[in-house]
Amino acid sequence: DAKTTQPPSMDCAEGRAANLPCNHSTISGNEYVYWYRQIHSQGPQYIIHGLKNNETNEMASLIITEDRKSSTLILPHATLRDTAVYYCIVRVSNTGNQFYFGTGTSLTVIP
Amino acid sequence: DAGVTQSPTHLIKTRGQQVTLRCSPKSGHDTVSWYQQALGQGPQFIFQYYEEEERQRGNFPDRFSGHQFPNYSSELNVNALLLGDSALYLCASSPGQGGRETQYFGPGTRLLVL
Secondary structure (H helix, E strand, C coil): CCCCECCCEEEEECCCCEEEEEECCCCCCCCCEEEEEECCCCCCEEEEEECCCCEECCCCEEEECCCCCEEEEEECCCCHHHCEEEEEEECCHHHCCCCCCCCCEEEEEEC | CCCCEEECCEEEECCCCCEEEEEECCCCCCEEEEEEECCCCCCEEEEEEECCEEEEECCCCCCEEEEECCCCCEEEEECCCCHHHCEEEEEEEECCCCCCCCCEECCCEEEEEC
16 A cells, blocks of 8 residues: 655644645555544544645645655645644555555644 | 534443444445544554445454444444553545545544453
């Protein structure tokens, strides 16, 4: 299964953009990159996903490099409520719909 | 539109006992997956149910079993509880089995085994 590497923790000032990196160098051509976040023992919350092109929704933007070996989740204007653990996941297409979570990045938004 | 719901929210059991956790999927979803999340770790896939059958399974022993009902709701059963089974148990639902659809998670059930 494709694995992801994320920094264990990051800080971001409130109101600034939070840029969360993820490396997935073994990703296959038909595997999607998903981002979820988890706020203190709640269920993971879906943020965004993409295959090749950059994606944007009301929560965030996802930038995927051309070689697809890494991606960056961007929260454009971080608020205190964005403090959470962020998981970058590559879904293994040949094993169906399950997700393999790593340990994620703990983002702290500082006032 | 209700999201994924799980019950109970918290549960305390003793070693050797059995436990049943319940999950109702998001409206319009027919596939349910279960995950175990130990403290400080990311969720680990247990198994997935679709059309009332277990379709995929992660690296969990046979003590972990499940069921899906005709209304797509699901149960997770754990027998002969061990201290190491203490964790947050998450249910996720999605539309379509084996597809490429996004999973939506419930709030989880916190199980403590003493």
